[in-house]
Each structure stands twice: as structure tokens, then as C-alpha cells.
Amino acid sequence: MKIKRNERIGALVKILTDNPNHLFNLSYFTDKFNAAKSSISEDIVIAKKLMEDLELGKIETVPGAAGGVKYIPVLTKEETKEILDEVCNKLKDPKRIIPGPFLYMADIIYNPATMRKVGNIFATQFMDKEIDYVITVETKGIPIAMMTANALNVPLIILRRDSKVTEGSTVSINYLSGSTGKIQTMSISKRAIKPGSNVIIIDDFMKAGGTAKGMVDMMREFDANVVGIGVLISTKEPEAKVVKDYIPLLVLDHIDDREQNVIIYPNEELV
Amino acid sequence: MKIKRNERIGALVKILTDNPNHLFNLSYFTDKFNAAKSSISEDIVIAKKLMEDLELGKIETVPGAAGGVKYIPVLTKEETKEILDEVCNKLKDPKRIIPGPFLYMADIIYNPATMRKVGNIFATQFMDKEIDYVITVETKGIPIAMMTANALNVPLIILRRDSKVTEGSTVSINYLSGSTGKIQTMSISKRAIKPGSNVIIIDDFMKAGGTAKGMVDMMREFDANVVGIGVLISTKEPEAKVVKDYIPLLVLDHIDDREQNVIIYPNEELV
Numbered sequence: 377m378k379i380k381r382n383e384r385i386g387a388l389v390k391i392l393t394d395n396p397n398h399l400f401n402l403s404y405f406t407d408k409f410n411a412a413k414s415s416i417s418e419d420i421v422i423a424k425k426l427m428e429d430l431e432l433g434k435i436e437t438v439p440g441a442a443g444g445v446k447y448i449p450v451l452t453k454e455e456t457k458e459i460l461d462e463v464c465n466k467l468k469d470p471k472r473i474i475p476g477p478f479l480y481m482a483d484i485i486y487n488p489a490t491m492r493k494v495g496n497i498f499a500t501q502f503m504d505k506e507i508d509y510v511i512t513v514e515t516k517g518i519p520i521a522m523m524t525a526n527a528l529n530v531p532l533i534i535l536r537r538d539s540k541v542t543e544g545s546t547v548s549i550n551y552l553s554g555s556t557g558k559i560q561t562m563s564i565s566k567r568a569i570k571p572g573s574n575v576i577i578i579d580d581f582m583k584a585g586g587t588a589k590g591m592v593d594m595m596r597e598f599d600a601n602v603v604g605i606g607v608l609i610s611t612k613e614p615e616a617k618v619v620k621d622y623i624p625l626l627v628l629d630h631i632d633d634r635e636q637n638v639i640i641y642p643n644e645e646l647v
Numbered sequence: 648m649k650i651k652r653n654e655r656i657g658a659l660v661k662i663l664t665d666n667p668n669h670l671f672n673l674s675y676f677t678d679k680f681n682a683a684k685s686s687i688s689e690d691i692v693i694a695k696k697l698m699e700d701l702e703l704g705k706i707e708t709v710p711g712a713a714g715g716v717k718y719i720p721v722l723t724k725e726e727t728k729e730i731l732d733e734v735c736n737k738l739k740d741p742k743r744i745i746p747g748p749f750l751y752m753a754d755i756i757y758n759p760a761t762m763r764k765v766g767n768i769f770a771t772q773f774m775d776k777e778i779d780y781v782i783t784v785e786t787k788g789i790p791i792a793m794m795t796a797n798a799l800n801v802p803l804i805i806l807r808r809d810s811k812v813t814e815g816s817t818v819s820i821n822y823l824s825g826s827t828g829k830i831q832t833m834s835i836s837k838r839a840i841k842p843g844s845n846v847i848i849i850d851d852f853m854k855a856g857g858t859a860k861g862m863v864d865m866m867r868e869f870d871a872n873v874v875g876i877g878v879l880i881s882t883k884e885p886e887a888k889v890v891k892d893y894i895p896l897l898v899l900d901h902i903d904d905r906e907q908n909v910i911i912y913p914n915e916e917l918v
Contacts, residue, residue, distance in 0.1 A: 377700070385654075386656045393661050393665060422657070425654070426650070426658050478813040483802060483839070515805060516805075518793070531757055532757040532758070533753075541746075
């Protein structure tokens, strides 16, 4: 079956978009579309240009025998701002204030369409590192970390709050949760992480940074290098967290239970 | 800026693919591409045909003023078989057997590329229902449930093993875990689910079905209708689970610790 150019371009974009950061050899497309390599190369040039012109991410070609073509879900500053403003405006709703005070945000951080975009923001921030795994700890950070891992095309690793028999031999560490002031445990299967890997840590919320610090310590057990830490929301206070070099997407300044007011804003360095 | 047809088709497919089951009004594309409605309609016809011809999912048009166009990540039986065979073959590796015996599978169920496909399988199975939420319980089912929710474009709801202060008022229930024989608790914020909703339950593993039954019972507290239950793996024994009408993707027959043999196969009704 002969496939026309505009059909090939549609299909090429579909396949690349479905598989972010996955490198496809050109022969994958010459076989699938029953077309010459030169035609596919021209298709890629057109696809590349349209993605750039319309700011739909980036198509990158890698030369050489082991090369090919891949889609990178990179976002512009404007898109990042638009996404973060939208999330921020939802979080400002005083109906979200619950005794503590805390902010109810499960409906936002479990929303796939929103987290897909947030995952692309994190992927854009950490794209230049050679990342082997995205690390998170159960539970609320998982959807964000999953979508970040999806955008980067690397495995997700979930640290558990307790060790499970279904995981085989595990490594456990204790850490001090700054928010609760309590000693907590996290554990992970010994076989989960290859020694010497590069990882990024992704979580939903950071106050003092104790949980992120726990994850950093855990990575040391695997001789893994933490090349980045990203959180959806960090609190403004305390300003000195127990980890440094973390990227918050939003900064929570204050929840005023009495005045029913939430002060939260996007990280200015990103927008 | 004037955008050519083959660029428009590439961009249209990109935007639709990025947002499964999201209905776009035609004016979204006429504005974005600075093109006439008739041109966009022709683009859609071409995109629709190429998706069908190459089995890349489905583009559906909804007529009327509130209508538009959307991408549905539906899979053919052949694709479903291919995905399930691949997962099955990985799970058969005797190196995965851990004392219990259990199967180590974190690397598979936390792999975004694999779970994206598995999410599309579940979405294909439950697509004809009017689904409001995908429900799961922490922890290992979350990535699968997230990708299913993403494919269906509905929110994910995660039931917690204990109630958290950050969730406000919660509803909790106790249930009997058939695997462990222990009474366990699950809880969820009262505001998480709108009464009268249609939900599907997605989890990674089912033995006796106690956990799924707990989720069904929890849904009753919200007057929610469970319109489907999907699990990645169900054990062959016991054949009579405490829930009925569940769809397993894989059936685990036996883990033979001594012979280092794992017998697992795809659900024959799906492939």
C-alpha cells in the first residue's frame, strides 16, 4: 500500500508523539510506510518545521547508524506560565482550605491531563541531564512522577513507606519528616536501581525537605547520583530547606484560614 | 501565517494524540491554523483515514454546535496480543521469583512506556461506558490506573491505606484482604467523588478479590456505580473471586519456586 505524504506526516507525528524521547530508526518508518529513506527524511524535515512553528514540542534527528528521530516534549516559557497559572488559580480557591490549615489538591494532582503537562514541565527542566530513573515516594507524588518519567522515557521508581514481602530483599532507611517531626521509614527493593545511575527526585510537596533528603540518602545506598529535585509546590517558609538545588513549580506563601485566603504563585525563574 | 495542508495534518494529529478523548471544537483548529472550516474538515477526513489505515487509534467527529473532533486510543486485538505477550514473556523470567513465592514486577508496572500501552488496553475495554473516574488503591496499581485515566481523559481517584489530615473529612471502610487474611482499612476524602458517578476500578493484582471488593463497597458510600473492574494480573486460583465481572489482562496460573517456572498467559478473551 502506497501512503501519501500528508498521511505519512500525520502518522509520523502520531507515532513520535505517542513515544516521547524514544529514538526511532528511520527504517522503522520506511518499512511501516513502504517509502524510500529520502521521502521519510523529507517528511521529518516538514514535521520538524511544523512542530517548531506551532510550538508543539521538538523533533530531533540523531545522525549515524545508531541514529534516528525522536520527539521531545519541550515547553516554551509561555506554555509553562500558562499551565502554572492555571494550576495556581485552581489552588487559590478558598474552598480548598481544610483544617490544619492544608490545601485540598487531590483533584488537581490526580488529574491526568494536568499532570501530563506538569510532567512535561519537569522533563523540560531536567532534559539536558542523562537521567536513568525518576524517583518518588508513595503516594501523592506518584502521578506527577509517572508523567515526568513518561515524558523522559525512563522508568519510575516508587519508594514505599514500609517494606513489602512481594519486593524481595529491600533496603530501608529512616528519615526525619520535617513537617510531622516524626521518624519515618522508606524502603525499596535491592534490585530496583542499578548502581551508579543518574536519578531525579520528583514529589508533590516540600516543606522542610526532610522527605526529599530521605530520598537523597536512599540514593546513596545505590551509589546513584541525584542530578535534580523537582516539586510541584514548595512552601515559602522555612526558606532554608534540608536539601538544596531543588526546583519548585509553585511557591506556597501562606494559607490564611481566618481570612479564607491562599497566597501561592509560580516559581518566577521558570515563567 | 499560512500553514500548508501537510503541516496542518501533522499538527492536528499531534494535538489530538496529546489529548486522548478530549473533544476539540473545530474553531480551535481554524483559529490555530488560520484556515477555513472547510479546510479543517478535509484535514480531519485525511487524518481519520490514515489512523484507520495504519491502525494508530481512531479519530471521531461529533456533529453539532457542541461537537468537534477527538482522538480515541483504541487498540486492535492484534496490538493487544502483542503488548500482552511482551509483558507475559518478561514476567516468565524465573529470575523474578522471590520467596513466597511472589513475582518481582515493579520494573514492569512502573515502566511508563509499558503502562501507557496497558492503559490503552483498559481504555479500549471500557470505552463504551460513560466513565467519570478511574479508582485504584495505593500503591502498585497507581501507574496503571493513571495511564488508564489518561487514555479515558477522566480523573484518577486513589484510595489510601490510612486517612490523612491533608485530605479533610474522609470516609473509611474496613475490608478483608483475601491474600493476607487480615482486616485492612482504606479511606478517601469525602469531597473526592461526586455522588451518582460511574467508575471503573483498576488494580495491578487480584488473588481472592478482597481489595477490589473493598473498593466496590467504598463506592457504595458515594452512591457510585462500578461499571467495570480491570486488573493487570489475576491468579487462576481461587477461580471464584469475591467480585465478579472483572477483566484480567493476564492470568497467573502458577509460580513454581523449586522448578523455577512461571506459568502466566494473556486472558484469551482479549487476544
